[in-house]
Amino acid sequence: MQLGPYTLPNALFVAPMAGVTDRPFRKLCKRLGAGYAVSEMVTSRPDLQDSLKTSRRADHSGEPGPIAVQIAGTDAAMMADAARYNIDRGAQIIDINMGCPAKKVCNKWAGSALMQDEALAIEIVEAVVAAAAPHGVPVTLKMRTGWCADGKNAPAIALAAEAAGVQMLTVHGRTREQGYKGFAEHDTVALIKSRVKIPVVANGDITGPQQARDVLARTGADAIMIGRAAQGRPWIFREIAHFLATGDMLPPPDLLEVKAWLLDHLEDHHSLYGEYTGVRSARKHLGWYAQALPLPAGAAGVFRQRINALTTAQAQLDCVRDSFDAWAAIGPDHPMTREDNWKLAA
Numbered sequence: 001m002q003l004g005p006y007t008l009p010n011a012l013f014v015a016p017m018a019g020v021t022d023r024p025f026r027k028l029c030k031r032l033g034a035g036y037a038v039s040e041m042v043t044s045r046p047d048l049q050d051s052l053k054t055s056r057r058a059d060h061s062g063e064p065g066p067i068a069v070q071i072a073g074t075d076a077a078m079m080a081d082a083a084r085y086n087i088d089r090g091a092q093i094i095d096i097n098m099g100c101p102a103k104k105v106c107n108k109w110a111g112s113a114l115m116q117d118e119a120l121a122i123e124i125v126e127a128v129v130a131a132a133a134p135h136g137v138p139v140t141l142k143m144r145t146g147w148c149a150d151g152k153n154a155p156a157i158a159l160a161a162e163a164a165g166v167q168m169l170t171v172h173g174r175t176r177e178q179g180y181k182g183f184a185e186h187d188t189v190a191l192i193k194s195r196v197k198i199p200v201v202a203n204g205d206i207t208g209p210q211q212a213r214d215v216l217a218r219t220g221a222d223a224i225m226i227g228r229a230a231q232g233r234p235w236i237f238r239e240i241a242h243f244l245a246t247g248d249m250l251p252p253p254d255l256l257e258v259k260a261w262l263l264d265h266l267e268d269h270h271s272l273y274g275e276y277t278g279v280r281s282a283r284k285h286l287g288w289y290a291q292a293l294p295l296p297a298g299a300a301g302v303f304r305q306r307i308n309a310l311t312t313a314q315a316q317l318d319c320v321r322d323s324f325d326a327w328a329a330i331g332p333d334h335p336m337t338r339e340d341n342w343k344l345a346a
């Protein structure tokens, strides 16, 4: 797939998820088969641009390109400045967030709230495209299907955004009103795909290879984007890639293989955030990994308890190493399924 000057290796994208898809996680997803990743949202407010959180999000060192940075905000001039700020720090693609339902974002009339004011939304798109164009940086847009069930205006915004110079659209098949409730529908994505010429990406509730194939077939979308199903399971991308290429399901990864990925992920995570913050913010990733794996009875819960009690990077790494070695020694013939594990860990 082509995005501006960039040829993407495949059509499997990692969704931006604030607090989850930081640089270490994006790097691991790309290593395990994702063709493209968008950074977590970066604020357009200049007073926050030097905050530790924002500057960490704007640090892309070591990440395979193209580097795509998502920006969010309500003011066209500020969004244009945010685009320039991120381009100066290495962004090769700028993604505008019109898809986030979070109160923190929507109360300030950004994220998916912007979809309620189409004129402002397009003013922002035009300003960002004008800021990015001199640098040859493509601008993309991520949105929901609309504000509410009776206001599914994503197709109208898609056409206007394409006319304004946006080069790729991603659509999460829920309205803002839905939050994360109900199910994503992909008919609106199919409609948009039939109307625009730029690439369209389908997003929402894609959790495995067959679903990925079905969504691609039903929508005609150029790519799919996966968020929550990749939490603790970054190898989902290679599973889907393999299935799309061969029609066969890959067996689950070997526990010792996962151990090696996880140790790399942890070391990268600790080095980005520092020991104090890194050890704490890694806990959620470790919990997700344990939930996603077919572990012996009760193991995910016990692992989580142990991890939550540890406060140093070395102890966290040792715990992962020892736990995975112990689980691998038990072998795959234990009676638990992944679903049982989810229930135990809930």
Ligand SMILES: Cc1cc2nc3c(=O)[nH]c(=O)nc-3n(C[C@H](O)[C@H](O)[C@H](O)COP(=O)(O)O)c2cc1C
Residues within 6 Å of the ligand: 015, 016, 017, 018, 019, 020, 040, 041, 070, 097, 098, 099, 100, 142, 172, 203, 204, 205, 206, 225, 226, 227, 228, 229
């Ligand atoms: C924890 C979390 C954080 C998210 N943060 C962002 C964000 O910063 N920007 C954005 O456009 N979408 C954000 N999203 C939405 C996802 O990108 C995606 O559209 C949504 O989760 C639906 O895809 P999924 O069903 O594959 O998870 C977030 C979702 C989650 C669960």
